[in-house]
Every structure is written in structure tokens, then in C-alpha cells.
Amino acid sequence: MLTWLTSLLAPTIVEKLIDEAKDLFGTYLQNKVTREQLANELKKIVLDALVEVQKAHAESIAKTFDSFMRAAAQSRLMQGVWAAVALSQLLVLLWHQVGIPALVFFAGVKYPSSGATVDWAYALLMFCLGGGAIALRVGPGKISISEFK
Numbered sequence: 001m002l003t004w005l006t007s008l009l010a011p012t013i014v015e016k017l018i019d020e021a022k023d024l025f026g027t028y029l030q031n032k033v034t035r036e037q038l039a040n041e042l043k044k045i046v047l048d049a050l051v052e053v054q055k056a057h058a059e060s061i062a063k064t065f066d067s068f069m070r071a072a073a074q075s076r077l078m079q080g081v082w083a084a085v086a087l088s089q090l091l092v093l094l095w096h097q098v099g100i101p102a103l104v105f106f107a108g109v110k111y112p113s114s115g116a117t118v119d120w121a122y123a124l125l126m127f128c129l130g131g132g133a134i135a136l137r138v139g140p141g142k143i144s145i146s147e148f149k
Helices: 002-029 035-074 076-107 117-128 131-135
Strands: none
Touching: 002 035, 035 076, 076 117
16 A cells, blocks of 8 residues: 555655755755755755655545445444454453463463464454554654654
8 A cells, every 4th residue: 555655646746856856956056045055945845745645644544444444334244354353363362361371370381482473463453443544653653744844
């Protein structure tokens, strides 16, 4: 989806950047602005382009989530699959958080590592509960344009 979004927005952004930067470099070459002013203006142009991309990305996520929820509300199959995934992953998490510690405590055995099973269970459950739209807007991947200004 990100590739599709990039291919959709790239021509518009590139055209805007070229047009604005061309005029800016023209004034710089004519010694009408200093190097620092050029750098500040270029930074502003790039940040404005990033803001446009971020807005388009947020709108795309919202539309995708909305269409998925409308389809899920009408499809018994999607509801069944959602319920199966959500319940199975809840059971996996319950086993890892309660079952395994109880087994180790009462039986006195060492339980082998299950690898990334719990990570996948959390991720699947998060996506079942609509966390995909949220995850793409918060956390370590969040880009706040105001930090660059």
C-alpha cells in the first residue's frame, strides 16, 4: 500500500519541489538570498511536501479501515474469521501468561521457548481490534513534522 501511495503522490510532490526549488535556486544564483536562507527555504519546501504526504497517508488509512469495517459488518464469513483469529490468539496469550507459568510452577519442569509466537499473537489481536490504523500513526514509526520545523 505504501508503494502504491508513493507512486500516486511522487509525481505531484516532485513537480512541486522542482518548481519551487527552481525559483529558489535562481534567486540564490543571482545572489539575492544567502546560503542559510536557501537552506531554510528548501527545508520549508520539503517539510510542506512531507505534510502533504502525511495527510494523504492518514486519509488512505482511514478510508481503508472504513471500507474494511463496512465489509465486515455485512459478511458473515469475515465476522467468523475475525472471531476465530481473535479468540485463538486470546487463548495463545492466556496460555503464555497463565498456563505456562502454572505448568512450570506446579510440575517443576522447564518449558521450551516458543519463539515469537506471543509477539505474533499480540500483533494479530491488535490488527483484529483495529490497531493497524492506530499503529501506523503512533509509536516509534510516528513522524511528527513539527519536530523538523
